Amino acid sequence: MNDIRSIPVDNLNKSELKILDYIYTHVDDVHSMSVQEFANTVNFSPSSIIRFCKKIGFSGFAELKFSLKAPNERSEPPVVENTNINLILSDLSYDIDGTMRVLNEGDIAKAVDLLTTTQSIHLFDSSGLTGVIVDYVEKYLFTIGRQNVYKYDAEHQLKHVVEKLNQNDLLLMISASGNFGPAFEIVKTAKFHNVKVLSITPFQKNNIAALSDVSLRFFTYQRKNINTDFTSRLPIFYVVNDLLQTYVASLQESEVHHDTNN
Numbered sequence: 001m002n003d004i005r006s007i008p009v010d011n012l013n014k015s016e017l018k019i020l021d022y023i024y025t026h027v028d029d030v031h032s033m034s035v036q037e038f039a040n041t042v043n044f045s046p047s048s049i050i051r052f053c054k055k056i057g058f059s060g061f062a063e064l065k066f067s068l069k070a071p072n073e074r075s076e077p078p079v080v081e082n083t084n085i086n087l088i089l090s091d092l093s094y095d096i097d098g099t100m101r102v103l104n105e106g107d108i109a110k111a112v113d114l115l116t117t118t119q120s121i122h123l124f125d126s127s128g129l130t131g132v133i134v135d136y137v138e139k140y141l142f143t144i145g146r147q148n149v150y151k152y153d154a155e156h157q158l159k160h161v162v163e164k165l166n167q168n169d170l171l172l173m174i175s176a177s178g179n180f181g182p183a184f185e186i187v188k189t190a191k192f193h194n195v196k197v198l199s200i201t202p203f204q205k206n207n208i209a210a211l212s213d214v215s216l217r218f219f220t221y222q223r224k225n226i227n228t229d230f231t232s233r234l235p236i237f238y239v240v241n242d243l244l245q246t247y248v249a250s251l252q253e254s255e256v257h258h259d260t261n262n
């Protein structure tokens with residue numbers, strides 16, 4: 001039986017990716033749905049759902065639901081142990097290809113709007129590999145002249161700051177798992193105080209994405225070798241690069257429009 005989390009996405013069209021996205025982000029709901037209920041929810045016909053199930057390697061909707069059960073009951077994401085360089089390169093290629101296909105242009109536009117309209121941007125540097133990306137985002141924003149960008153490496157410090165923010169401020173949270181405890185606690189505090197939250201998290205269902213105003217998603221799975229985490233952050237860099245370049249293009253377009261009017 002196939003694993004729903006390892007379905008190749010290169011043969012899926014945009015409509016099919018939307019169906020897969022809903023399954024990933026609503027696993028618990030899908031478990032209890034009939035094919036008719038699921039079809040109504042995602043705005044497709046039952047026959048279209050059956051064809052989708054067969055296209056990704058299942059006999060039907062019932063088998064697809066069964067495949068969700070075991071992964072959903074595990075508290076930790078699957079760990080793939082690779083020691084062969086060719087396998088690692090293949091995984092990286094798969095991650096980037098999947099990220100390119102699921103990254104939603106509409107969500108990028110919403111994220112750019114948050115970067116543009118909020119007064120201040122607050123970043124959480126959780127150290128480790130993801131911390132490198134956070135540092136990159138901070139420096140990039142400074143380089144292009146974005147004012148009021150702040151980075152914190154202590155959970156208690158950022159939570160204290162967030163308690164004094166409001167809907168005019170933005171918390172930008174980047175998480176390789178989407179469920180990192182300290183990061184999730186900060187996001188919960190931000191939402192309690194009506195602070196806008198933009199997150200970059202995995203494609204799988206996760207706590208941080210569920211609370212975010214806008215969530216940009218990427219494809220990747222945890223990878224370990226001799227109990228050392230070497231999960232690729234390359235898909236996260238891809239999303240960050242797309243977001244920041246789109247933001248810069250938006251600023252340049254606004255400047256041209258302003259100069260034209262003057």
